[in-house]
Amino acid sequence: MARSLASIDIGTNTFRLLISELNDDGQLRQRVIKREITRLGGGFTATGGLTEDSMARGIASLLAFSGLLREHKVKEVRTVATSVVRESPNGRDFVRRVKETAGLDVEVIDGDEEALLALKGVLSCVTVKTSDALVFDIGGGSTEYILSSLGNPVYSESLKLGVVHAAETFLHSDPTKEEEIEKVSNHVVEILKPFLNNLAQNGLKKRLPPENKDVTLIGTAGTITTLAAMDQGLESYDPSRINNYMLTHDRVKRLLNDIYPLALSERRRLLSLEGGREDLIVSGTVIVLKTMEVFGFRELMVSDGGLLEGVLIEMVEKKTANKAI
Numbered sequence: 272m273a274r275s276l277a278s279i280d281i282g283t284n285t286f287r288l289l290i291s292e293l294n295d296d297g298q299l300r301q302r303v304i305k306r307e308i309t310r311l312g313g314g315f316t317a318t319g320g321l322t323e324d325s326m327a328r329g330i331a332s333l334l335a336f337s338g339l340l341r342e343h344k345v346k347e348v349r350t351v352a353t354s355v356v357r358e359s360p361n362g363r364d365f366v367r368r369v370k371e372t373a374g375l376d377v378e379v380i381d382g383d384e385e386a387l388l389a390l391k392g393v394l395s396c397v398t399v400k401t402s403d404a405l406v407f408d409i410g411g412g413s414t415e416y417i418l419s420s421l422g423n424p425v426y427s428e429s430l431k432l433g434v435v436h437a438a439e440t441f442l443h444s445d446p447t448k449e450e451e452i453e454k455v456s457n458h459v460v461e462i463l464k465p466f467l468n469n470l471a472q473n474g475l476k477k478r479l480p481p482e483n484k485d486v487t488l489i490g491t492a493g494t495i496t497t498l499a500a501m502d503q504g505l506e507s508y509d510p511s512r513i514n515n516y517m518l519t520h521d522r523v524k525r526l527l528n529d530i531y532p533l534a535l536s537e538r539r540r541l542l543s544l545e546g547g548r549e550d551l552i553v554s555g556t557v558i559v560l561k562t563m564e565v566f567g568f569r570e571l572m573v574s575d576g577g578l579l580e581g582v583l584i585e586m587v588e589k590k591t592a593n594k595a596i
Contacts, residue, residue, distance in 0.1 A: 283411025382429025
């Protein structure tokens with residue numbers, strides 16, 4: 272008999288819900304997917320933590336998710352929170368309030384687990400023809416980088432590099448100025464270089480270009496899927512047109528140059544640009560561009576899957592393992 276499972280991803284910028292049906296043969300069939308830009312990390316500071324307004328937006332979104340869980344009679348759900356909640360001095364208070372109001376038990380996961388779960392989700396949605404892959408998942412408060420071989424993680428780090436933080440720190444003009452783009456670019460490179468050095472110290476840099484030709488760069492999360500949708504001129508978001516789509520460095524650079532001179536009001540009218548992302552798409556695109564340049568890639572594969580899907584896949588894996596015992 273089929274049963275309903277769900278996963279919830281409480282991100283710094285976006286909250287996502289996935290409800291799937293697990294059949295007796297162990298196959299998952301997606302029933303509901305919902306996403307809301309809550310900007311939980313908006314106005315976040317290391318000392319002040321999450322703002323009251325952002326927590327209220329987040330809880331309202333999770334209340335709506337709880338309603339969908341009841342509607343679809345979901346008995347098993349795993350809710351995970353990432354960078355902004357784990358770093359916030361009032362993160363535990365937010366978790367408590369979510370439990371009291373929405374009835375959800377929130378698990379705050381560390382960067383390593385976030386990276387591994389993201390890898391599971393990413394690889395479930397794309398077809399990788401190379402032995403090695405460098406996967407990156409851009410979030411609002413952090414970006415996870417995972418080097419994998421034959422689908423297994425080799426090395427990963429969660430870096431304090433997020434679209435919300437970068438936008439709030441460096442992008443203050445409307446429209447964005449060229450010198451602000453340069454500041455974000457320098458910021459991204461500063462954070463990526465130590466990661467590249469760590470790969471070298473662990474003897475793993477040889478798995479990247481130019482030494483390794485048998486490696487694919489794969490990107491996921493809202494910024495990258497939005498760029499893929501914009502590059503294709505999609506009127507409505509279609510995961511089947513997003514998964515396995517290849518974005519070239521030249522196209523990403525052209526999209527950045529087309530977008531950043533526009534005022535926020537003009538960006539809101541752009542085809543394929545999700546509402547609420549107009550002030551973050553520039554910082555996110557710079558992260559994509561600099562990731563390609565620092566690691567030596569001329570193109571990247573896009574995946575619609577990520578942490579949300581990875582959480583659900585791991586739930587099924589644990590169920591299967593328990594049955595086998």
